[in-house]
Amino acid sequence: MTVLPGPAAAVELRPLPLSGVSVAGGFWARRLEANRAAIPLGRERLTEAGSIGNLRIAAGQATGAASGAGFRDSDVYKWLEAVAWEYARDPGEGLLEELRELGATIAAAQREDGYLNAVAQIRGEERYARLWMSHELYCAGHLFQAAVAAARATGEKRLLRVATRFADHLAGTFGPGRRGEVDGHPVVEMGLVELYRETGERRYLDLARHFVEARGHGRAAKPGFDPSHYGDPAHYSDRLPVRETESPEGHAVRAVYLAAGATDVAIETGDAALLATLRRQYDAMRRGKQHITGAVGSRWDGEAFGEAYELAPDRAYAETCAAIGTLQWAWRLLLATGDPLYADQIELLLYNALLPAVSLTGADYFYVNTLHRRTGARGEVQRSPAHGRRPWFNCACCPPNVMRTLAALPSYLATGTADGLQVHQYVPGTLTSGDLSVEIGTGYPWDGLVTVTVRAAPPREVELALRVPDWAQGARLGSLGRLRPVAPGTYARTRRLFRPGDQVQLRMPMPARVLVADDRVDATRGCVAVMRGPLVYAIEQPDQPDGAVLEDLRINTEVPLEPEHLPDLLGGVIALRAAGALAPGPAPTPYRPCEQPRPPAPPADLKLIPYYAWANRGPHAMRVWIPRKT
């Protein structure tokens, strides 16, 4: 599993072993199949981009110039991590061969003293001289995560040895009494803690803690470079020490990666004060800096969190990697606290922030996940959602990040404790914690019925905890015919002597929910968003009445929305039909007296689809936040 707290870690919940989770059919199985099919494409694209070539050149297996920015190695490492988790889900010789072959190249590229960065080595750059941009430690962090995944998934430790040699070199280079800089882009903290967990080497944890504590003292920004975000310590999560930060700020991916790594440190060192700070930071983000999809990041300039309540749907940056970092942070907080809030967040993120970033084919990606694309939108070819999804990017952090996260999906479904099993996400398949094994049957996320059938149980009372999502008003739990109400935003617990064949059912009504944002969110005032179950919905141009321009559609919130199962649309979805109206055409002047009457709005029907499925029919206008008919 990704994230495996050590024996002494301060956690409430523990991940299930790799063998303790299997996914069998249903919504996510199709997404995982598509992801697996995309993995060979990932290798082709990494090769085409020169990212694998860089490592081969550094290893002396090829010749040529280095390709791309200094952090290209990290794309390869993330892809290798995806290969490892895929091997754990379903072993295959091809996957193992990939790990061995690329692992050998990486080992050959490593310098005698443990240093490793293909681009810097080929270009002969001074080590660690431009950490704000070279991201040598960021690459190290991804190498560590990949190496740990490979060791856990295959038992083979070749890549782990490369990782520990690099980590030993870092431990001898950075820290108190040594070099004091931090990397412009966090991730090495998470990587070092995982390496500590896998090897038991305490100095990796110490170095991670050092990197966390070293933030906030102006060690990350480019010296003397002040006119833009590159000169702003906040861009690097370096304006304030982690312990004094109230709300994540600056570059969103960096901020949430750092917070996830700091949570790892808090867990392994039992640092309750640090954990409390991180919980407060998460809450501040959730209340004022998180889009309704769970995505974070409001600004294109600096790829940054904006200020609190700055959440414009059309300019949402909502980088795919930021959603993944938020997921990693939420998972660590869930393990540390057992608070169902974080499991609710993981659900929200998986369905509405991670999944929209990849096409239904599994092979094309969004870097930026907008919540609103206008008719005829233009934008830069690389990142702009105006162009639809892309197979790869010049800065290709997102695609392999999606691959490794989907491949690791089983990690996030359930946890175990000494006396029970906690089910956080509802996916058909089998979950095993110790001698308790259950089978999950559900049509989730389309249907709110979850049936848990016990397959094996210990001869003593244990507890089965099922998350009741925060949205699940009217949920009930029990055995057939004997259902009791359970509260949304809690775990519904059943403690007893289970026997094989026993069933527990959780029934969650799934009416469409019409939501508004906090009164302080300026950009969505006068609009509503629609959810059903865990899914955020959107209107996209192809589903609307002939001739209706998406910008002109208004929703009538007085009329209940009607679900409609459409098996042939977008791989099979439940769409929602809504009553609405067409706004009158543009007024003669852009700004007019507020009392000036407008022509009446003719009625028009709207059809909503799940947001994750948009942009699978070419680039069309879309919006999550729909203006209310007034």
Added chain:
Amino acid sequence: MTVLPGPAAAVELRPLPLSGVSVAGGFWARRLEANRAAIPLGRERLTEAGSIGNLRIAAGQATGAASGAGFRDSDVYKWLEAVAWEYARDPGEGLLEELRELGATIAAAQREDGYLNAVAQIRGEERYARLWMSHELYCAGHLFQAAVAAARATGEKRLLRVATRFADHLAGTFGPGRRGEVDGHPVVEMGLVELYRETGERRYLDLARHFVEARGHGRAAKPGFDPSHYGDPAHYSDRLPVRETESPEGHAVRAVYLAAGATDVAIETGDAALLATLRRQYDAMRRGKQHITGAVGSRWDGEAFGEAYELAPDRAYAETCAAIGTLQWAWRLLLATGDPLYADQIELLLYNALLPAVSLTGADYFYVNTLHRRTGARGEVQRSPAHGRRPWFNCACCPPNVMRTLAALPSYLATGTADGLQVHQYVPGTLTSGDLSVEIGTGYPWDGLVTVTVRAAPPREVELALRVPDWAQGARLGSLGRLRPVAPGTYARTRRLFRPGDQVQLRMPMPARVLVADDRVDATRGCVAVMRGPLVYAIEQPDQPDGAVLEDLRINTEVPLEPEHLPDLLGGVIALRAAGALAPGPAPTPYRPCEQPRPPAPPADLKLIPYYAWANRGPHAMRVWIPRKT
């Protein structure tokens, strides 16, 4: 005057001569005094930044390395233009000395063949090899404008000779059969046409026309650089030919500078089709891409126009230079067409887009003119309005642009034709067109009464045209006691035999006006903006009730706003008092069911000040668009 169409130009209106306008007291006289007082500071800051030093080094008058980006010369030229117009307004030996001394340095810095760019010369850079960023032609354009201003204001032609030598060099270097590139940043087009007007050299006009027509063929973008706006031809107004452009796009300053230059070309070549295109472009901008203040530019990334209706107040880029470029464009369209729409635009821009960019002291500037600053906002130190105004910037295009525009204010007040005078802006002082001379008396913009007293008149019927602003419902015109209604958005014309002492009065009621934006503007839905006369109003934190956080204030649009004259506030303003309410505190969840009731909002009074006056009491929260109490 800035912009002096040639004898054969296709214009409806012609500027008054420099001697034909004087400003005497009132609102603008104080702003012009402050601007004049800032001119010596401008020289200090240009010296401190090394911009003047660059020219001295290139001239062999000093030694050292070049400072700053390649287009630093342009800041000096814009400042020199301000000096020239100030000299025209009120001659002073000091100003003349500045022009002569710096003019001599510039002449000495010029290469034998006419080329001139201090930074490129000092650094030994290849000429015109990086036009997307070096902006050698942009610098040339500003030199031409400064040289023409100096010639018109002083009659001395030293700088004009430098300009024509450079222009001759450009005419021999660029154009059909020569180099085909265009500069990344337009402005040379306007400069060349003005140089043509001043010298009669047709090839300057031809080269300007060439630069206009050469856009739209991918000659401006940095080759092979595609992952951001620097690789997008739209960033350089180079995606489509000018004649095929429907709406300004990309970098806002570049787009409006190009459009203004293209309008100059259309005027001087009598190109009615080009003029018609440019009028359509202006209209598209006005309807969907212009903030209520007249400012343009919605995106920090790429300093760009966004899409139509993308007009978020909090992230408005609204660069000062873009407002100035829009003003220049509108002025040229007004001359070409006589359409009062453009004079209305100039009024809007002067009061609400140019003036907010400079402090009441005249010495500190905004680069970015936000319409909404949140409580506790942060941002990059250089451009972010979160920090308040600054004396100068690393990229210092805006401050000297404000200086030259305010110094040239008399240019924009009125025009003349063979048989009359058209008054576009109401400023106390004297206007003279031929043998018709009138005195304007008014308390504008606080008061809507304008009294025009004839001081000299020809012995024949002539026409006095007074603009009735588009906002002036209920306006009346006539002599004392005999007033007739006149229509907003027109010129009220009086044709007769005038005699000295005759008076014509225009009375414009000035109630506060509560406005909403087009239904398609997402970012201001549920909000109103307030104007009174030509002024946009705003709420700023220091004026609100004790303890009321600006974000929580809501305005009650059912209760009329009350004006209040406050002579001691912000140099003397009419503030507006409004009824309102305080929104309840943040909801427990950021997204909640739309039918969920909220606690009632306690009443609170709001006080609005003119937007131009904000940020003169330190950096505080401010907003132009105020959420309505619902």
